[in-house]
Amino acid sequence: MAEFTRYVAMGDSFTEGVGDPDPQRPGGLRGWSDLVAEQLASRTPEFRYANLAIRGRLLDAIVDEQLGPALDMAPDLVTIYAGGNDMMRPKFDVDRLVGRYDDAVAQLTATGATVLVWTAYDAGWSPVFGKLRGRNAVYNELVREVADRHGATLVDFWRFDEYDDHRMWDWDRLHMSSLGHRNMAARVLGVLGVEHALEPVSLGTLAPQPKSEARRENLVWAREFLLPWISRRVRGTSSGDGVTAKRPVLAPVG
Missing domain, CATH: 1.20.5 (Single alpha-helices involved in coiled-coils or other helix-helix interfaces)
Known part of the structure; x- marks a missing residue:
């Protein structure tokens, strides 16, 4: 079972933890990455964690602002989720976008770190965000190619059907709720093959x-x-x- 000692999280609001408020934490947010870090820290006393993610950031800004600091920290685990904000913009050049993503992932994996990347969620059921389904699907296929090319580990959000329940989402319908973040943390730990103590999310029947x-x-x-x-x-x-x-x-x- 893999042991990690230096974890750096990169990205936007998804990784910052928006939708999972906790006034006792830095930034007033918890989120799935904090939960993952806590579980990893419980296994390794020397474990250290950084979270560089900032809400609203486009992929270019994530690469420009976060890649250098992440590399300088010499992590053995990196998570990077980027591109979601770009896909909601009217003008969207998916090939140029994923080209930058490809370069960033290449630099991260070249260090020998375990690198996790995500597909975008399938919001086809949403009257508003469902209109982006086609461009999300193209982006996802390109991200899968990036992961294959550089040996990154894919977290296939597109196939997580449990997020079709609106209780997994915050009131804004864009960010995960506290339940959604906890479920994502369990999913990530499962992808990493790490045993954990997170309680499974059980929603029950929706009235x-x-x-x-x-x-x-x-x-x-x-x-x-x-x-x-x-x-x-x-x-x-x-x-x-x-x-x-x-x-x-x-x-x-x-």
Whole structure:
């Protein structure tokens, strides 16, 4: 069973932990990567962890801002999830995007570290994000090629059917909920072949939602998430403006 001592997490809000609030933690967030780090730390006293992820970051910014610091830390485990924010932009050059991703993954795997990459989630059921299904599928095939080419380990989010349940998602329908983050942490540890103590997520049967309640939730979502999100796109701003990495250097967990 693999033992890791230096874990660096790279990416955007997915890895920062948005959707899993915890005011006692750096940045006020927990998230799947913190949970993974805690389980790994419980096995290895000298374990150290850094999380460079910042919400809203496009893939170019993730590579430009996070790759160098990650390499300098000489990790033996790296997770990198990038491209999700790019795919929601009107203009999207998937070949150029994945070309940069390919170069970053090549540099990371060349160090001998175990490198985990993700496919995008299949949100085909979503009236809004489902419209991106085609470009997500193309991106996923290219990411699979990147993983194969460089010996990276793939976390195939596209095939995680349990995320078809809305309880796995936060109120904004874009970020995972606390349950979703815990489930992702268990999935990652499973991919790594690491035994863990995380309780499995058990959702039970989902009760039918009255149409009136669904309409009310849709209106609240449109007002409080969708319209501000569109406004940021128009203004060229990001939810990550002014946000810094919550764990910028390798340090003990806790």
